[in-house]
Amino acid sequence: MTPTRPTLVVGATGTTGSRTATRLLATGHPVRAASRRGTPLSGAEAVRFDWYDPTTHDAALTGADRVHLVPPVGDPDPAAVMLPFLERARSLGVRRAVLLSSSAVPEGGPAVGRVHQALPSLFEEWAVLRPSWFMQNFTGAHLHAATIRESGAFATATGDGRVAYVDADDIAAVAVRALTDEDAPNRDLVLTGPEALTHDEIATILTEVTGRPVAHHRLTVAEVRHRLTEQSGIPPEFAALLADMDHAIATGAESRTTDAVRHLTGRPPGDFRTAVERETALAL
Structure with missing residues (x-):
């Protein structure tokens, strides 16, 4: 059943938010596209939204039936702004909430893990x-993609650890089902691609697809933390969190695949090579 009240998509100009909003519109679901600048999205109602400006919250929420939540980027404690917003959302009649978290953050864990814990x-x-x-970390605006474009290399502290990178298109496809299916999932869904790759293997695929050499430089956790704070301007606390995630990958925390994409969408998740080929073609 198609809801007549709009779905609020927070972060509607971002990597997953834009894809989710576009897919919702394509299937006939009304969308309220929220972003800090209120950027228009064809077919959607645009609204200005800032996590840190509560005066923008009621206009975004009033009349909405469901909400797709993308946490504020770079905030080591997003619960401080997200939980009051969600309480307000409930009081204004929002019935369903779908939160974008991370496979690396468990319920009750750091950062958005507290929001995960509170949602039910x-x-x-x-x-x-x-x-x-995200697979798009190597093709979009992420630090890895930027350094590949600048120097033909990217750096991690992941060693020989494996990651089953997932296509943002698949994340959006799952988000749409979680938002619009008659029965909500009412659980967390770990989303992965079909294979877990080392970053050396990722560099090889990028080299083969793009036709230009791409190298993976191995750093220590301390070097990654320093690089993120000194070269990228990321706050020290959040840089430490990201560096620790690299260490977790090195010790095998992300060396897994799941069937969640297939279960929710009815099709297998896309593989890394295909995603890079598609994204590279779109950039030309």
Whole structure:
């Protein structure tokens, strides 16, 4: 059943938010596209939204039936702004909430893990999407993609650890089902691609697809933390969190695949090579 009230998509100009909003519109679901600048999205109602400006919250929420939540980027404690927002959402009649989290962050864990833990007590209909790292990290605006374009290399502290990178298109496809299916998942969903790759293997695929050499430089956790803070301007606390995630990958934390994408969408997840070929073609 297609809801007549709009779905609020927070972060509607971002990697997953834009894809989710576009897919919702394509299937006939009304969308309220929220972003800090209120950027227009064809077919959607645009609204200005800032996690840190509560005066923008009611206009975004009023009349909405469901909400797709993308946490504020770079905030080591997003619960401080997200939980009051979600309580307000419930009071204004939002029935279902779908939260974008991470495979690396468990319920009750750091950062968005606290929001994950609170969600079931706030909404009867909910889902938490816990995707692995995005394939688009190597083709979009992420630090890895930027350094590949600048120097033909990217750096991690992941060693020989494996990651089942997931396509942002697949994340959006799952998000749409979690938002619109008659029955909400009411659980967390770990989303991965079909295979777990080392970053050396990723560099090889990028070299083969793009036709230009791409190298993976191995750093220590301390070197990654320093690089993120000194070269990228990331706050020290959040840089430490990201560096620790690299260490977790090195010790095998992300060396897994799941069937969640297939279960929710009815099709297998896309593989890394295909995603890079598609994204590279779109950039030309």
